[in-house]
Amino acid sequence: MSHALHLRRTLLSAVRRAREIRMIAKGLTSTDHPILAHIIPMRRCNLACTYCNEYDDFSKPVPVDAMYQRLDHLAELGTTIITISGGEPLLHPDLDLLIARIRSHGAIAGMITNGYLLTADRIKRLNRAGLEHLQISIDNVMPDDVSKKSLKVLDKKLQLLAEHAEFHVNINSVVGGGIHSPKDALVIGKRALELGFTSTIGIIHDGDGQLQPLKEDEREVYSAMRAMEKSSYARINGFQDNIAHGRENQWRCRAGARYLYVCEDGLVHYCSQQRGYPGKPLLEYTVDDIRREYRTAKGCAPRCTVACVHQTGTIDNWRDPQTLPEAPVGPIHTGPLIQLQQK
Numbered sequence: 001m002s003h004a005l006h007l008r009r010t011l012l013s014a015v016r017r018a019r020e021i022r023m024i025a026k027g028l029t030s031t032d033h034p035i036l037a038h039i040i041p042m043r044r045c046n047l048a049c050t051y052c053n054e055y056d057d058f059s060k061p062v063p064v065d066a067m068y069q070r071l072d073h074l075a076e077l078g079t080t081i082i083t084i085s086g087g088e089p090l091l092h093p094d095l096d097l098l099i100a101r102i103r104s105h106g107a108i109a110g111m112i113t114n115g116y117l118l119t120a121d122r123i124k125r126l127n128r129a130g131l132e133h134l135q136i137s138i139d140n141v142m143p144d145d146v147s148k149k150s151l152k153v154l155d156k157k158l159q160l161l162a163e164h165a166e167f168h169v170n171i172n173s174v175v176g177g178g179i180h181s182p183k184d185a186l187v188i189g190k191r192a193l194e195l196g197f198t199s200t201i202g203i204i205h206d207g208d209g210q211l212q213p214l215k216e217d218e219r220e221v222y223s224a225m226r227a228m229e230k231s232s233y234a235r236i237n238g239f240q241d242n243i244a245h246g247r248e249n250q251w252r253c254r255a256g257a258r259y260l261y262v263c264e265d266g267l268v269h270y271c272s273q274q275r276g277y278p279g280k281p282l283l284e285y286t287v288d289d290i291r292r293e294y295r296t297a298k299g300c301a302p303r304c305t306v307a308c309v310h311q312t313g314t315i316d317n318w319r320d321p322q323t324l325p326e327a328p329v330g331p332i333h334t335g336p337l338i339q340l341q342q343k
């Protein structure tokens with residue numbers, strides 16, 4: 001890494017941290033805006049991991065004008081973090097414009113990708129667009145019949161990120177049912193830290209986004225990664241610890257309010273695993289919808305493993321009991337019934 005790039009990363013990191021502190025302060029002083037929104041500009045993916053229910057192999061990209069309208073409305077609602085997901089977002093021809101649109105509103109811009117399409121030039125374009133956070137989930141060391149997102153395939157992409165990325169990079173590895181070798185997560189996590197990235201670990205959930213307790217060897221790997229570099233695990237909290245031991249979490253899910261999942265059709269859903277509720281067009285979503293869903297209990301919450309929803313709910317878990325009846329949640333499946341927690 002050049003001295004100039006190191007200095008620029010340091011400065012950008014300080015600015016990003018200051019903006020994140022302001023985001024937390026805004027979230028503490030007001031409950032009438034979303035903290036995090038995941039938005040899908042491209043449902044198609046260039047891979048076909050057997051566990052995933054969030055992709056297809058035929059969808060066209062959402063037109064850029066429609067995406068602009070959705071991003072603008074998220075900004076009007078006061079959303080502080082907007083993360084582009086998929087499918088595979090790097091397949092969208094106007095991705096850089098979408099990232100720049102997010103930044104133009106002052107929101108923090110993130111992206112979740114499988115990393116396959118990254119090149120040095122593509123990373124530099126993401127820098128210029130203003131991307132601030134990027135996450136890649138790597139499922140194994142060697143590709144297998146479950147997932148091709150392996151360290152063997154992606155390590156060169158990680159090296160390119162280490163050489164050129166000005167944004168924060170997190171590598172998420174996984175443990176749980178369907179992953180053949182739990183110890184692969186340790187290898188992946190150590191490699192991420194070697195390259196200067198942060199590393200998190202996710203726990204597999206079923207197609208309803210529900211709890212799948214870890215086996216003993218998987219819990220050992222989970223604990224080892226927790227101890228390996230604690231500063232790298234800001235995203236892992238008591239929710240994940242309980243999940244690892246098969247314990248339910250008692251919390252107030254604020255999906256539909258503090259967290260929004262906006263599908264390629266422009267509809268708001270609770271999360272990727274509870275598509276269908278509330279199922280309202282984003283462009284018609286108002287602060288009244290946010291206030292309603294903020295106070296609505298979700299029956300799937302105790303056994304939920306979707307970490308991004310946990311994280312946004314944490315800021316409000318100490319206040320405002322949910323007084324409205326439980327929502328009639330139940331996922332609309334669009335693919336196989338096993339899904340990895342990677343958001």
